[in-house]
Amino acid sequence: AVHPSLSVAHLDGLTDTPSTAFTWLAALVWPLTLAEGAALGARLNTPADWLRVIADTARLKARLPQLEQSGLTPSGVCALLDGLSPDALRAATLLAQPPVASERVRRYLAEWWSVAPRLRGSDLLELGVPAGPAVGEALRALRKARLDGETNNMEDEQRIARKWATQSYFDAQP
Incomplete structure (x- = not known):
């Protein structure tokens, strides 16, 4: 065998x-x-x-x-x-x-498996998400929100991204 x-x-x-x-x-x-x-x-x-x-x-x-x-x-x-x-x-x-x-x-x-955020990395940069790992983290957070029904459109994702940009900025400060 x-x-x-x-x-x-x-x-x-x-x-x-x-x-x-x-x-x-x-x-x-x-x-x-x-x-x-x-x-x-x-x-x-x-x-x-x-x-x-x-x-x-x-x-x-x-x-x-x-x-x-x-x-x-x-x-x-x-x-x-x-x-x-x-x-x-x-x-x-x-x-x-x-x-x-x-x-x-x-x-x-x-x-x-194929669900992705409507926003792209370049969109996140324009909305103020800092370049680097924060963009990937924001994209993962947006995918999670979309999967779980927390976003229904581009505006919802932009709102979350702006909040993410502010939060990431303050989290990065000493």
């Missing part, structure tokens, strides 16, 4: 099938822990893109309890899932239990 934890039994009840080879890989390694996935990758001498899918699948599985929490906001879901392999995420929509976790992953893929 390649690995004692590697089995296809968990795939028996799938109502849908993975759409890509990497999603199949993520589904296949779903039962493995991060350490087991790393051992499998080393044993098979897998390429880096395979290793990423295997590792991200284990990381995602470890985050499922947090994805189940009631009251988790869209920005909270994004904080847990941003940066993970899309194939690991697609496998989770098929295999994650309880259903609330798989539904949140599904919504992330369908709606939330």
Whole structure:
């Protein structure tokens, strides 16, 4: 056997099938822990893109309890899932239990992952946000606000950015 934890039994009840080879890989390694996935990758001498899918699948599985929490906001879901392999995420929509976790992953893929602020970095500079790390922080804060329904239009984002610019200025003063 390649690995004692590697089995296809968990795939028996799938109502849908993975759409890509990497999603199949993520589904296949779903039962493995991060350490087991790393051992499998080393044993098979897998390429880096395979290793990423295997590792991200284990990381995602470890985050499922947090994805189940009631009251988790869209920005909270994004904080847990941003940066993970899309194939690991697609496998989770098929295999994650309880259903609330798989539904949140599904919504992330369908709606939330692509949400971005309406304002750009250059807009923030014009509104007084100091150049440098503050621009990135402001963009992240605006994305969070948009995800959580705190902004509905450009004016809302400009209001938040102006407040951010003032706050960042005063936070930077000795």
